Amino acid sequence: MSNKISETLTFECETGNYHTFCPISCVAWLYQKIEDSFFLVVGTKTCGYFLQNALGVMIFAEPRYAMAESEEGDISAQSNDYEELKRLCLQIKKDRNPSVIIWIGTCTTEIIKMDSEGMAPKLENEPGIPIVVARANGPDYAFTQGEDTVLAAMAHRCPEQILLIERKKVIQDSNIQNLFSFLSLEKKEETTNKNFEKLRKNPPLVLFGSLPSTVASQLSSESKRQSVQVSGWLPAQRYTDLPSLGDQVYVCGVNPSLSRTATTLMRRRKCKLIGAPFPIGPDGTRAWIEKICSVFGIKTEGPEKREEQIWENLKDYLDLVRGKSVSFMGDNLLEISLARFLIRCGMIVYEIGIPYLDKRYQAAELLFSQNTCKNMSIPMPRIVEKPDNYNQIQRMRELKPDLAITGMAHANPLEARGINTKWSVESTFAQIHGFTNARDVLELVTRPLRRNNNLENLGWSNLTKKETKNKI
């Protein structure tokens, strides 16, 4: 399939001189997601300063993460890594008593070739806490790929699925649910029974990708509407609740940056991967749910209607964005899905910068994007992997997009030059998945446009001095 796509899609690859967050930033949302975890970043002051500045206020809420800050003695191997880490982990156990400690490897551990994977199993026995090792380092990965490395490491810790027992449990659970529904609403009895029949048919489905728990339960209930039961999430709210995996289990990703996790689930845990577009935007959500249903041979009930209804609700925002142009500088791998949604909203996308594109894992999304372009009769935008920010800014000066989706390093300078910007990190932290949150995406995208409507007539959109104006 990927071959077929690349015939018509144009991919470019630049120098990789672009701004993005270090992948260790994934601890920011993962420690909040996995309630009983503790993240230990094994690195230097540089990593610590990044987390402290990038995550701002969060640090003061007694976070469950810390730095194991390497000192000169650690680099020159004067002190023993194993003993040092043991000391820190015992202290963490004493202070916080987490259910799991996750070591985040950094550039430093890569360069000094610290054998974290070798040490962890030995060390696990001493404090008696599972230790998961994820190498979320800058030399290899960008921003959201950090989560990918953590989830891939965690996939190994999921219990083995024993199908018979599991199925029995599903039946029991459903029986209990039936009991309750008898009590409350008798009319529903029939439909519940039907649903229950259908639910039984659908083999276990595990969704992977860290989402705020509200969004996760929204997506779960979205698939429940189609009688697809989600049997678990990777990650779950607690480490002790990791879903069981096995060769009967179907898995499906909710985020575009999780290709390693997908590979691990398929190759090491023998799961069956459902390749679907990602549930971002009402179009994406519908395509996502339809793909899952088609794999399970279930006829969908009314997602078209639901999609239509959501579009209807977005009308005021669509009027704002229609015909406007947008460029993605690229830093968090959500770019393809977001661009596809914005194209469907009627926007023109000039360029999709993206740190890394796994054409196999994102195949369905790419195909879907292509079809979206066809339906909206606009050309497929250029996709630039490992972009070069300097070149991108030059292109932006020529094309003058109505909106640039970019990192915080470039936002203010672009604004000063009269180009509207939206911080790309916001789409990482905002709730953007599912039907329910489609409006939130547009809320973000239209904010600079709405701001402009307010300031339009003041006549000071360009705020740089002449001498500096011509420099990038």
Add this chain to the structure above:
Amino acid sequence: MKLAYWMYAGPAHIGTLRVASSFKNVHAIMHAPLGDDYFNVMRSMLERERDFTPVTASIVDRHVLARGSQEKVVDNITRKDKEERPDLIVLTPTCTSSILQEDLQNFVDRASITSNSDVILADVNHYRVNELQAADRTLEQVVRYYLEKARRQGTLDQSITKEPSANIIGIFTLGFHNQHDCRELKRLLQDLNIKVNKVIPEGGSVKDLQDLPKAWFNLVPYREIGLMTAIYLEKNFGMPYISITPMGIVDTAECIRQIEKHVNNLVSNKKFNYEPYIDQQTRFVSQAAWFSRSIDCQNLTGKKAVVFGDATHAASITRILAREMGIRVSCTGTYCKHDAEWFKEQVQGFCDEILITDDHTKVGDMIARIEPSAIFGTQMERHIGKRLDIPCGVISSPVHIQNFPLGYRPFLGYEGTNQIADSVYNSFTLGMEDHLLEIFGGHDTKEVITKSLSTDTDLTWNHESQLELNKIPGFVRGKIKRNTEKFARQNNITNITVEIMYAAKEALSA
């Protein structure tokens, strides 16, 4: 290894980048992995910079780890040279390059052959110095480089200006209120009839560095950056420097007297006398001297305070509180461990105890133990204060965006004394007000009538939806609840489930 949650001073390369990007038309290239360029984010966000931060990275990726940087660094330097035509390119090592131990000097030598810009390698070691020490060192390195270059080329003019003049050394980007302080210092010198020769590094051009020796003396307002440069200039050009921070009324006067001494050393005919100026400013222009006599300040007498910050600000504020306002400083401290001796000497006799540490938990424990009426510290202490319900005035880096005010807020000079007095007074009164509120049970004694528009009688939330509602952050929970119930009523639904909540969200786009 050290278990660390938070740090006061950043890594060395941040200091180098702060100095480099403060100069005009100087570009820094970091030898660093992807993601280490968050300095650009800090500068663009905190300083609200309009221009692109002149810092790029020569990326250390898997290939570099395996085979070394090879041509990459040199290529990146020459590329930047062509694109931006900077006067100077500073190759900046990071913690990563410290361990990789590549011969960066060799890259610099090679690159400087082909590029029009000057190229230097910042001489800082990640594991030996912190942000502030690195900044001090880099500034000295750049100044030395250009003065030696000028000397070699014979363009160095060592004659001093006709009128008294001064260099201000150490104003730079992301510094605590540095922009405002700089303006205040310029005004002060102007009042004294002294010309400002150069301000470095902020806004300075490296091409003008050879004019530094033309000034009569150097003014180094902050302890942390600029001293090395001043000492170098004294040694090599015989330029005197003044390192008394003009913060607070007493120290500002002392600083001006030092200036008088140095200026009078160089003039032969008429001697300058700044005493009338000091007297006029102290008594009538600055309000701080009057403030400390006023009844407001009387109420602060003997109140307990704790001070923590960088060496300059912590020492000056301690002395202002104790000497100028009669406040009892129970403990004062700094995270500048490398400057501990100087700090202890400065605050001797102005406080009960001294704490030198860069571990924020020790500072927190100290504050909890002392229970002062107010804290004067960094953003970290502000958060400690929040947790302990003690008001805090922020007096030093590390800081966040609130500490880059748009309005004029110097800490130095006579206007600075006003700002500090305001900040101190506001911290204490807020604390006092809080205290009184607690004693008298708050302003509102009547129970608040419910703010929600609906009553809970006709609608029931099932267990799941209630759990879901509790997951929503507190400050919007009420709104979500109201909207959901409104939606439920409109649709004649009495039993609210999670699905209804989502449907309501979609319908009302709340």
